[in-house]
Amino acid sequence: MSKVVHEFTTAVPEWKPYVKPLDLADATPAQLEALKITPSNTKVSDYVLVLAHDVETLTHRSPLFNGVMYNKGGLSRAEREIGAVGASIVNRCIYCAAVHASRYNQLAKDETVIAAIFADGVEAVISPRLKAILDFSVKLSKCPSDADASDMQALVDAGLGKDEILDLILSSSLFGWANRLMHTLGEPLAE
Amino acid sequence: MTDTIDVIAAIVGIAPGSELAAVVAGRADIMALTQQTHDAALTPAEPGGLTHAERAALACRIAKINDAGDFEAHFETLLDSSGASGDTARIADIWFDGGGDIRLKALIRHVDLVAHAPKDATRRDIELLQEAGLTDADIVRLSELVAFVSYQIRVAAGLRLMRGLA
Numbered sequence: 001m002s003k004v005v006h007e008f009t010t011a012v013p014e015w016k017p018y019v020k021p022l023d024l025a026d027a028t029p030a031q032l033e034a035l036k037i038t039p040s041n042t043k044v045s046d047y048v049l050v051l052a053h054d055v056e057t058l059t060h061r062s063p064l065f066n067g068v069m070y071n072k073g074g075l076s077r078a079e080r081e082i083g084a085v086g087a088s089i090v091n092r093c094i095y096c097a098a099v100h101a102s103r104y105n106q107l108a109k110d111e112t113v114i115a116a117i118f119a120d121g122v123e124a125v126i127s128p129r130l131k132a133i134l135d136f137s138v139k140l141s142k143c144p145s146d147a148d149a150s151d152m153q154a155l156v157d158a159g160l161g162k163d164e165i166l167d168l169i170l171s172s173s174l175f176g177w178a179n180r181l182m183h184t185l186g187e188p189l190a191e
Numbered sequence: 192m193t194d195t196i197d198v199i200a201a202i203v204g205i206a207p208g209s210e211l212a213a214v215v216a217g218r219a220d221i222m223a224l225t226q227q228t229h230d231a232a233l234t235p236a237e238p239g240g241l242t243h244a245e246r247a248a249l250a251c252r253i254a255k256i257n258d259a260g261d262f263e264a265h266f267e268t269l270l271d272s273s274g275a276s277g278d279t280a281r282i283a284d285i286w287f288d289g290g291g292d293i294r295l296k297a298l299i300r301h302v303d304l305v306a307h308a309p310k311d312a313t314r315r316d317i318e319l320l321q322e323a324g325l326t327d328a329d330i331v332r333l334s335e336l337v338a339f340v341s342y343q344i345r346v347a348a349g350l351r352l353m354r355g356l357a
Contacts, residue, residue, distance in 0.1 A: 018317040019327035053331035054239075056231035057339065064224035071218065092310035143307050143341070144258035145348045152352040162214045162353065169349030170221060173342045180305050180338035184312040185331070 002189040005094050008118045010102040010111075013188035015095050021049030034059045050185055065178070068170045075160075075167035078107035079133055083168050085114070086137025087175030089121060093183040096175060132158035137172040197226050199343065202261040203350045211354050225343060232339045233269060240329040241298075244275030246336055248282035249298065253306045253340045255285050262344055297323030298333065305337045 005013045022031060024044075034055050035044050044052075051058045069080055081104035088097035101114040116124035122138050124131070132154040139147040155165050199205075199222065205212050215222060233246050247270035254262035270283060278295060281287045289296030297320050305312055320330050 018314050019330050050331060051335070053328035054235075054335045056235045056237065057228055057332075057335045060224045060228040060231055061335075064221060064228065067218075067221050067224065071220070074217070090310070140345050140349055143256060145345055147348065147352060149352060149355055152356060156356065162210070162356075163217055165353060166214055166218055166350075169346060169353070170218065173345035173349065176345050177338045177342035180309045180341055181334055183309055184305055184316065185334055187314065 002191060005098075005188040005190050008089070008094060008097050008101070009190075010098055010105060010114060010118075011190065012098045012102060013095055013190045015045075015047055015182065015186050016189050017046050017050045017186035019050060019053075019185060021046045022052040024049075027052070028055070030059075031055045034062070047182065047186070051181065065174065068167075068174045071167075073163065075164040075171070076107075078104050079130070079164075080167060080171040081107065082113075082130060082133050083137045083171035084175045084178075085117065086134050087141040087172050088179055089117070090138055090141040091176070091179035091183060093175075093179035095182050095186075095188040096179055098188070100175075129158040129160070132160070133168055136168060140169070140172045141176055197222060198229055198265060199225060199347050199350065202265065202347050203354060205350070205354070211350070214353070215350070225346065228339055229343060232336045233266075235332075239332050240326060241332050241336070242273070242279070244270060244273035244279045245282060245298070247273055248275060248279060249302045249333075249336060250340050251283035252285060252299070252302055253337055254344065256303065256306045257341070257344045259344045259348070262340075262347070294323050294325070297325065301333065302337050305334070306341060 002014070027035070031052050035048060035052055051061070070077065081100045084100035085097055085104065088100060101118070105111045105114055113126050113130060116126055117134065122135055124134070126134070136147055136151050136155055139145065139151055152165070155168070160168070205215060233250060234243050238246070247266050250266040251263055251270060254266055267283065270280065278290065278292060282295065282299060287299070289299045301316060301320055304316060317330060320333070325333070
């Protein structure tokens with residue numbers, strides 16, 4: 001029996017939408033294009049099929065998401081995941097937190113950082129650089145944003161270059177967006 | 192691509208030729224996609240059950256909830272140019288809860304909740320929208336609007352802090 005996951009975990013749950021995903025049989029040409037449906041690629045997640053109801057935003061959102069998380073240069077991919085995790089903690093998006101915490105663990109080949117963050121939040125004992133990154137992400141994710149000049153200076157003091165800071169702003173903000181979809185339009189289930 | 196205004200650059204005040212402009216140019220792809228999503232969320236070609244005026248007015252509320260005065264002014268300008276009147280224009284008033292209009296009341300309630308405290312949203316909140324007559328497609332459109340504007344406001348807030356660096 002599946003049940004709803006309420007605690008942060010690195011075991012990625014199943015995501016079950018509260019609204020009906022688009023039925024591919026009813027998809028318009030624009031929706032198929034945004035979904036990149038081809039005869040050899042008909043596997044699309046329920047999440048993306050839900051977002052396909054608003055095809056005009058989805059068309060831009062998919063490349064934007066990939067660019068923010070995977071663009072070359074700037075902040076390391078692992079540290080971008082910490083930006084995602086910080087936002088997901090504030091917004092209590094269990095699903096996003098699980099996906100991006102586990103991705104951090106894979107990229108960094110280290111599980112201690114996420115374990116500390118899940119246990120102690122912003123009080124986690126982690127490296128000064130990761131702590132500055134986490135703090136900034138958490139504060140920027142509050143509503144209204146709570147990040148101030150001292151948090152920005154902490155990033156500089158921790159050794160982040162301006163290109164890296166921009167990538168952190170983008171990944172943290174991106175999850176202000178993603179969490180507001182994933183957490184409000186469906187729920188995370190585990191066996 | 193058309194030469195549209197970049198809302199974030201205008202609001203943050205990224206001076207051409209400045210160091211910040213050079214850093215942001217390194218992610219020009221993201222900034223362009225951000226502006227394109229803004230246009231898709233606020234003034235889509237096919238708005239479904241959410242008019243351009245309603246979108247601008249709801250975005251105004253989101254800006255107010257985020258204490259983002261510059262965005263509030265931006266969305267007010269969009270609202271004015273949409274020619275909204277009556278209850279639709281009143282959506283931008285943070286003290287207006289939709290009054291006797293069940294659909295409007297549900298839209299406002301949900302946008303306020305998801306902008307301010309998405310962590311508190313549950314299945315019941317989506318059911319309330321469905322009970323107020325929204326289609327699933329319009330629920331997704333509404334969700335993208337509040338989620339995107341929340342993102343855009345944060346990108347601008349972060350860039351403004353970067354601008355303040357010595």
